[in-house]
Amino acid sequence: MIKRTINGLITAWKGLSLTIKHLFKSNSKREIVSITDDNYFKKQGNTNTIQYPKQQLPIPEVGRYQLEVEIDDCIVCDLCAKVCPVDCIDIESIKATEVIGQTSDGSKKMLYAAKFDIDMAKCMYCGLCTIVCPTECIVMTNQYDRTVFELKDLTYEFSDMSPEDAAEKRMLLEKQQAEKQAAKLAAMKQKEGGA
Ligand code: SF4
Ligand code: SF4
Missing domain, CATH: 3.30.70.3270 (Alpha-Beta Plaits)
Structure with missing residues (x-):
């Protein structure tokens, strides 16, 4: 029973210490670096937030947006x-x-x-x-x-x-189409008359 309690406390402490570690580390501001920078992924660590819109994350060149x-x-x-x-x-x-x-x-x-x-x-x-x-x-x-x-x-x-x-x-197009149609009909009539 005592052993279990000690194990429980050790496990709780490990979890809590991890949370505290991240809590303080995440106070640092995210540094904006280019996606092509070798340290890109390293520098994105230890932060949870950025000061948007003053700070913006770099976006990949091949990204698909608006x-x-x-x-x-x-x-x-x-x-x-x-x-x-x-x-x-x-x-x-x-x-x-x-x-x-x-x-x-x-x-x-x-x-x-x-x-x-x-x-x-x-x-x-x-x-x-x-x-x-x-x-x-x-x-x-x-x-x-x-x-x-x-x-x-x-x-x-x-x-x-x-x-x-x-x-x-639209009106100009309709007019042009009507003129073309009329010219076509006139040409056909002339052809029929000449035949
Ligand atoms: S508009 Fe249509 S084709 Fe163009 S990206 Fe959007 S879903 Fe794809
Ligand atoms: S309608 Fe315009 S935008 Fe769409 S494929 Fe044709 S030229 Fe490109």
């Missing part, structure tokens, strides 16, 4: 939306009536992005969209903290078109 779209370089090909396994990219394109410019890599832009929304609440950060993008305009940034109060605010809107502009472009 998506960003450079809309000026987007050719609205829809590939990213098609490859997305969780359908969190919602794109609405409007065909332009002529070439509207070119991206920084020289690709012609023939479509407007009337809507380009990404629901980051649904995104599973697989990175597939960034891989298929032909102009590399959709990228994963090193931003991991975009705290919001409303769920809807996690839907990022990248289109820079106003609804009025989109309506105007």
Whole structure:
């Protein structure tokens, strides 16, 4: 009985001394070092907290965080939306009536992005969209903290078109298509008349 009690006290003391050791060690502030530093894992020891947001942990270069779209370089090909396994990219394109410019890599832009929304609440950060993008305009940034109060605010809107502009472009396209159709019909009639 006495032996058991002594063993119990020794075990309790060992556990308690370990807790006390960590309690005092964790008072030291976490030093921010690069992930490439040889001492990275050593220097992350002995601390429990960091003074966020003044202090931030280094993030690996290959980390996958919030998506960003450079809309000026987007050719609205829809590939990213098609490859997305969780359908969190919602794109609405409007065909332009002529070439509207070119991206920084020289690709012609023939479509407007009337809507380009990404629901980051649904995104599973697989990175597939960034891989298929032909102009590399959709990228994963090193931003991991975009705290919001409303769920809807996690839907990022990248289109820079106003609804009025989109309506105007749709109207111009319809007009052009109607003119093309009329010209086609006139050419057919002329052909039939000549035959
Ligand atoms: S990272 Fe994956 S889940 Fe997120 S938008 Fe891109 S393809 Fe979809
Ligand atoms: S794959 Fe790239 S270019 Fe195509 S719609 Fe998506 S972001 Fe734009």
